[in-house]
Amino acid sequence: MAKTFELSIVTPEKKVFEGKVVSLAAPGIEGEFGVLAQHAPFATVLAPGVVDIKHEDGRREMMAVSGGYIEVAAGKAVLLVETAERPEEIDVDTLKRRKAEHEKMLKARNREDIDYDALQAQLLNEISRLKAIEILEKRKRV
Amino acid sequence: MATLREVRKRIKSAQNIQQITKAMKMVAAAKLRKAQERILHARPYADKIREVIADLVTKAEPGRFPLVRENKGVKKEALIIITADKGLCGSFNTNLIKEALNKMKDTPDLNLFFIGKKGMDLLKKFGKEIEKFKFNDRKINWFDVEEMADMASENYINEKYARVEIIYSQFQNSLQQKIVRKQLLPVVFEKEEAAVSNEFIYEPNEDAVLNDLITRYVKTTLFRAVLESQASEHGVRMVSMEMATNNAGDMIRSLTLLANKTRQAAITREIMEIVGGANAIQNG
Numbered sequence: 001m002a003k004t005f006e007l008s009i010v011t012p013e014k015k016v017f018e019g020k021v022v023s024l025a026a027p028g029i030e031g032e033f034g035v036l037a038q039h040a041p042f043a044t045v046l047a048p049g050v051v052d053i054k055h056e057d058g059r060r061e062m063m064a065v066s067g068g069y070i071e072v073a074a075g076k077a078v079l080l081v082e083t084a085e086r087p088e089e090i091d092v093d094t095l096k097r098r099k100a101e102h103e104k105m106l107k108a109r110n111r112e113d114i115d116y117d118a119l120q121a122q123l124l125n126e127i128s129r130l131k132a133i134e135i136l137e138k139r140k141r142v
Numbered sequence: 143m144a145t146l147r148e149v150r151k152r153i154k155s156a157q158n159i160q161q162i163t164k165a166m167k168m169v170a171a172a173k174l175r176k177a178q179e180r181i182l183h184a185r186p187y188a189d190k191i192r193e194v195i196a197d198l199v200t201k202a203e204p205g206r207f208p209l210v211r212e213n214k215g216v217k218k219e220a221l222i223i224i225t226a227d228k229g230l231c232g233s234f235n236t237n238l239i240k241e242a243l244n245k246m247k248d249t250p251d252l253n254l255f256f257i258g259k260k261g262m263d264l265l266k267k268f269g270k271e272i273e274k275f276k277f278n279d280r281k282i283n284w285f286d287v288e289e290m291a292d293m294a295s296e297n298y299i300n301e302k303y304a305r306v307e308i309i310y311s312q313f314q315n316s317l318q319q320k321i322v323r324k325q326l327l328p329v330v331f332e333k334e335e336a337a338v339s340n341e342f343i344y345e346p347n348e349d350a351v352l353n354d355l356i357t358r359y360v361k362t363t364l365f366r367a368v369l370e371s372q373a374s375e376h377g378v379r380m381v382s383m384e385m386a387t388n389n390a391g392d393m394i395r396s397l398t399l400l401a402n403k404t405r406q407a408a409i410t411r412e413i414m415e416i417v418g419g420a421n422a423i424q425n426g
Contacts, residue, residue, distance in 0.1 A: 010190060012284050012365050014183040015425060044345040045354045071194060078190055079231050080358070082284055122285065
């Protein structure tokens, strides 16, 4: 049986995942990297992208994450990310529609009752999630 | 003496008010539970960041990071005031604003950031420069907070502020809150027992990673303050609505008593009139 290590993925809103995994691939700011059991102590900044987890039973799971921080030490890996979503939690169509809508509203900039800064932040969030989904789709086909 | 009809009308309106306050109390209770859950969920993230940073603090010298370094020679300070959007929650907003006014008195050169509409409404007339405003409702999320924290941090790095403080209400339990004024920037670390120090490989390099972490720490601190203040707000509202409901109940009781007395008096008077009339006929 493959060696495992503890992984926890936490966001400011909730704890997304905690458990034993065999391997982990994550998007570092300097390129993607993999983590196996007994990895050397390591810390880096994460870019928005896809985290790929291999469970003990061989099951694979992917998650779309926004930027964050990862720390690997002594048989434990901790991912601190701002958002982490499983693909089935993301509704692509709604997301795309909302993105288009927000883009349009942002371009118009003619209404006083809209908080444009909030809009911008939402848009960025939507874009990064869509990007993650795109990557996921590509992987599935391979 | 009030007529019976007037008294009944007052009872009715007291009953209506009681219904509303009762509903508001229950809504606040539900929201409080949710807000508490959010705090609980945010805890692992915040704890982890604190842990990592506590480790770093033992070895790092403060001058290395722009958010820890003190901006000497700068007078201007910034204040982030976290209040509620709505009223009807006792002295919640007033207390926060009092604290803010104290700070304003001490530091004339002050920029203000607001989270929550009430604070903005009550403090804008003091003529301080307002940098940013956000609604403090249940939809407020990490991104809103992040934006504000980024803005404050950026100004801090550009040496615009000597200090950034936040004023918020810390949640203790549903009956107790504490007004807290906390320094956000420059970052001060609470010394904790040194964690197990691992010799980490940092990518791209130690400074970049730690800088990123400190920024994150600032955001987490602010996010946590927002969550705490929401929980406090709902706690206070729950209690004050409970009191309002009780008061309405007392009022209804005393008004009902009054109504009954009035009715009784009217009946007595009528009987006396009838008896008087009958006697007059008999005697006549």
